[in-house]
Amino acid sequence: MALATKTERRPSIAAVVWRSTVGKKAVMAVTGAVMLLYLVVHMLANLKIFFGPEEFNGYAHWLRTIGEPFLRYEWFLWFARAGLLASVVLHGVAAYQLTRRDRAARPVAYTHRRARTDYATRTMRWGGVILALFVVWHVLDLTTGTVNPNGEPGRPYENVVATFGTWYGNVIYCVAMLAVGLHVRHGLLSAGRTLGAVGARSARAVRVTSEALALVLTAGFLSVPLAVMTGVVN
Template sequence: MTTATRTARHPSTLATLWRSTVGKKAVMAVTGLVMLLYLVAHMLGNLKVFFGPDDINGYAAWLRTIGQPFLGHEWFLWIARLALLASVVLHGVSAYQLSRRDLAARPSKYVHQRRRASYATRTMRWGGVILGLFVVWHILDLTTLTVNPVAEHGHVYQNIVGTFGRWYSDVIYIVAMLALGFHIRHGFWSAAQTLGANNARRDRALKLTANGLALLLTAGFLSVPVAVMTGVVK
C-alpha cells in the first residue's frame, strides 16, 4: 500500500533567492548587468564632448526632458537614478555578504601558495570597492559640482574641461576606468555563468564579448580625460 503525503510549501521566489548563495549571486548578476547597460549609454553620451559645447550641453538638457509631457521635468532622470542606486546597494550588499561567507569557508590558507585565477578575477572585491568610492567622487565632481573647479549647472562641457585640467582628477578617473575594465572583463562572463546562460558552446563567445565590452567602455570613458589632457578638447 502506498500513502501520499502533501509536500510542504516552499518559500517565495525572492526569499529562496536571497537566502541561497546561488540566488544572491543572481542578484549580483542582474544588478551588474543593469549598471553595465547604463554605462554603455553613459559612455556613448560622453562622446558628444567631441562635437563641441553646444552638442553635449544640449544633450544634457535633453536628458532632463525625456518622457515629457507624460513625465515631468527630470522625472526620467530621477527614476534612472533610483534604479541605479538600488542596483549599487543590492550589488554591494550581496558582494559583502557573499565575500564574508567565502572567506569563512576557507579559514586556513595553504602553506604552499600559488597564483590562482586571472588578475581580473582576483581583483573583483577591491576593484568593486574602488569603483564604489569613485562613484561618490564622480557625483560630487560632475553631478552636484561640489568639488568641480568650474561648477556651472547646465555647462557640462565647461565642467568637464575644468575637472580634467587638474592632475589628481585625471589620475582618479584613469585608475577608476582601468578598474572598471577589469571588473567588467570578469563580471560580464561571470554574470552569464551565474544566470545559467553559459554552456560549453557559448563560453568562448561570452568571454570575447566580456573583453570587448571592457575594452570599449574603458577606452570610451578614458578618451574624454585624455582629450582634455592633450588639448583636443579645451
C-alpha cells in the same frame, strides 16, 4: 493544556531567493547587467563631447526633459539614478555576503593557491570598492559641482573640461576607468556562468566578448580626459 502556537509566517519568495547562494549570485548577475547597460549608454553619450558644446549640452538638457509633461523636469533622471543606486547597493551587498559565506564554508585555506582565480577575485573586490568611491566623487564633481572649483551650473560641457583641466581629476577618473575595464572583464564571464549561459563550447566566445567590451569601454571613457589634456576638446 498547552496553548496552540500561531502559524509561522512563511517567508516571501524574494526573501527565499535572497537568502540562497544561487539567489545572491543571480542578483549580482542581473544588477551587473543593469550597470553594464548603463556604462555602455554613458560611454556613448560621453563621446558627444567631440561634437562641441552645443550638442553635448543639448543632450544633457534632453535627459532632464524626458517624460515631460507627464513627468516634471529631471524626474526621469532621478528615477534612473535611484534604480542605478539600488543596483549598486544590491550588487555590493550580495558580493560581500557571498564572500563571507565562502570563507565560512572553508575556514582552512587551500594547500595549493589558485593564482588565476584569486587574482580575479581580488580584482573584482578592490575594483568594486574603487568604483563605489568614484561614484561618490563623480556625483560631487559633475552633478552637484561640490568638488569642481571651476564648474558652472547648467553647463556640462564646460564642467567636464574644468574637471579634466586638473591633474587630480584626471588621475581619479583614469584609475576608476581602468577599474571599470577589469571589473567588466571578469564580471561578464562570471555572470554568464551564474546564469548558465556559459558552457564548455561558449566559454571562449564569452571570454573574448568580455575582453573586447572591457577594452572598448575603457578606451571610450579615457578618450574624453585625454582629449581635454591634449587640447582636442577645450
